[in-house]
Amino acid sequence: MLTPCDNRVSIWSAGDLGNAGLNGEYHGEPHLLCDIQHNGDVMDMQFLDQERLVVASSTGTVTIFRHHQNNQTLSANHRWEKAHYHVDQDTSCGGAACTGVVCNNPEIVTVGEDGRINLFRADQRDAVRTIDNADSSTLHAVTFLRTTEILTVNSIGQLKIWDLRQQRNEPSQIFSLAGDRVPLHCVDRHPNQQHIVATGGQDGMLSIWDIRQGTMPVSLLNAHEAEMWEVHFHPSDPDHLFTCSEDGSLWHWDTSTNVSEKPSFLHQGGRSTAYLSHSTINQSVVSAWLSNDPTKDRMEITNLIPNQTLSVNSLDVLGPCLVYGTDAEAIYVNRQLFA
Template identity: 70%
Template structure:
């Protein structure tokens, strides 16, 4: 893989996301969004990818990444997701959830809708409240699910002014992230190491299933679902460990993999090649995990700076039915298949990598070093 190109943007970047490509498109991702945090004035920006760092046929450098448009954002951008190709949804530290509309003709962003008090702490009286950060969102157009520090879950629809469903006291601890398992079911992770599955078809306010890490209640910060196998889930948290879960089996993770030296902020399966997974951390690292069958056996010593190594997962659960083949390489309990190749994608970076996203052979990440990093040659 060629070097990731860095562009300094004078903002701490909290979230980065590629704009989704049209269904069936063979195009390469070209537009991504970023959100900032911990700045005097935060903002949401749309970028057009350049070929910076490459030499053109005339011997000069290609164009840099360009800002298409930007708009101010009240509070830190805690999460950011594309609802569709024209709309972006953000979660704010102020508790609000905002839909921004991208006007492609004149390259501007405008507020399409906002739920100003989506998350809040109730005061002593029913009329008083204080804002609580909205910590995570997931979109399946037109539906938007949000979670927050207040332990609340909201189900919004882009065409509704009010929430379609709210579970006020879904959790007594902070909910950090959320993902869809399937259309009516979501999965949340919280600050005491629990995964909870919620079914919006059910009328009550109780989860349909609870899974948890054993031992210490290590906060979980991020979650992603396997794109093809909805029962396979990856999580990461405060201890930097990568956990792989099969939500059909028991209540504990199938495997724990020693990963980063500090908090893992995001985990992401590759959307079209899920044997590849990506994680980023407070310790400044960005890792590419390869669990495909063709990973060769190598030394288990890990080297920084883009060299490869092989890690071995530690299986925690033998609950899989021996008569049922495990189709996902992430659920393998065969020691001969438990090799996972890890590549460090950022060398000499020490400030936190807060967010990353992958589309095809393209990767983008954002850091506290006020930089975004992009490569369009992830597998070359």
């Protein structure tokens, strides 16, 4: 008989900058501040504010945990049971995984494998709004486009915009990959140019979209050799973008580097470093991301962990610090991204 996994949500202290090695990797022992049991697999999580953390579960439940910094404990502050669920033929409800969560305090948006979108507020017991049949396929990820609009990606290669001000339960725009409908697993938008959106999918390709025009991506870039699990623009320096994959790689895409005197060649997926050249020396970040021919862009791509073999499942970046987690049941911290 199989026993359920003892899943936990943990808060860690990773030490200070003085403990970083010469290559930026943190070699000191992280310190566990506190943890709490979690029912089901943790599918996604995001801080709502400095004290509260929203966690999505494979059971379909969404929980707000509060971090009590005075005595270093975690407690369940609020829980929406079966925010995502499947309805069986006998009308009984079984939990469906909540696959993605995004926060804009006090609002919380969740998506799931049931194709449902929920809008919650941290101070309200019931959902503010639910779109039951938002999608006929699994919604894998969600992010805010603007305060009142969200972006979702699904398992048939579609990127959709939802205007939460509208009462109709249909997206305001639908974008789609051409040809085979490759599942999209992750999405992020440019922090300054909100019409620029990046997605990654099952084929490991990085797709860049301009949501002002057209219904297909403006560029497709060869990247990983397996599923891409996360894509993130740097929040304050968006000429840098980061992606990670099932193939054990974590890529840093840099459109700011002057490569005019470096060798140029067409990037092929799997290289540790590649340079894409353009004849214009001062190519802007925005036009670099939006070029419909990425082989003409000046772009440096570096695999930050070339010797990694296990899947890199998640990443986040802030300032010079990159954090990522792998199937090795380990969390890694790189504190000198731009050294």
